[in-house]
Amino acid sequence: MxxxxxxxxxxxxxxxxxxxxxxxxxxxxxxxxxxxxxxxxxxxxxxxxxxxxxxxxxxxNQPKWQDKPDKEGCYAICAKASINSAEWHIIYSIDEPVRLYKVDKDTYVQFEGENDLLYRFLDWLGYFFVKWLYIPEPEPYKGEE
The missing domain is CATH 1.10.286 (GTP Cyclohydrolase I; Chain A, domain 1)
Structure with a gap:
């Protein structure tokens, strides 16, 4: 409790x-x-x-933005181009998240029907400062207890 x-x-x-x-x-x-x-x-x-x-x-217990993803699952992503930039831009929203998964020791990103290694994905985004928001899977409906 x-x-x-x-x-x-x-x-x-x-x-x-x-x-x-x-x-x-x-x-x-x-x-x-x-x-x-x-x-x-x-x-x-x-x-x-x-x-x-x-x-x-x-x-x-609400999800919080983090500097690095810490587990497999769905994430929203926001980023900014430089340390001097004050504005963060949502790259992938809660409605259209990316999915992270691990194979051996490598982390992969599944986005827009594509799969890529995490470091190549971040390089492709072209942003230096990225934050991740873990989106928990909804709990199944249990009905009235």
Whole structure:
């Protein structure tokens, strides 16, 4: 079962404490809860509410862009031409990803009906800075439990 990370609980506690202090200051009452531990315990309870727990699980486990692909599967790709360029361009989107697979020690890319070695594929793209977004396979529908 999913458990929110300690860092996430502390972040929520800080935000909640700041919200409470700002509301108390605007109502001209003295803030009385300055102990972060109190807000951490309260935030942990809040994080365990079913709707919030599911939202946090989705948030914390969402795929993230990475510098190198770390496993076989489908990937979206974005790239930029130089280190000075601020703009990243989507080369292969989530809707039309490339598939990576390994044969022996070599990594291959399957894209647009073609198969090529990863390093030749990157050279063909002509970009020096590439990021990868792993796209997990959808879980099969299990029906109502």
């Amino acid at each position: 999913y458990e929110p990370s300690k860092e996430l609980i502390e972040q929520i506690a800080k935000e909640y404490r700041d919200l409470m202090f700002s509301e108390m200051e605007s109502s001209s009452k003295e803030p009385c809860w300055d102990n972060l531990g109190y807000f951490c315990r309260l935030s942990k309870d809040i994080c365990n509410l079913p709707t919030i727990r599911k939202a946090l699980e989705l948030y914390e």
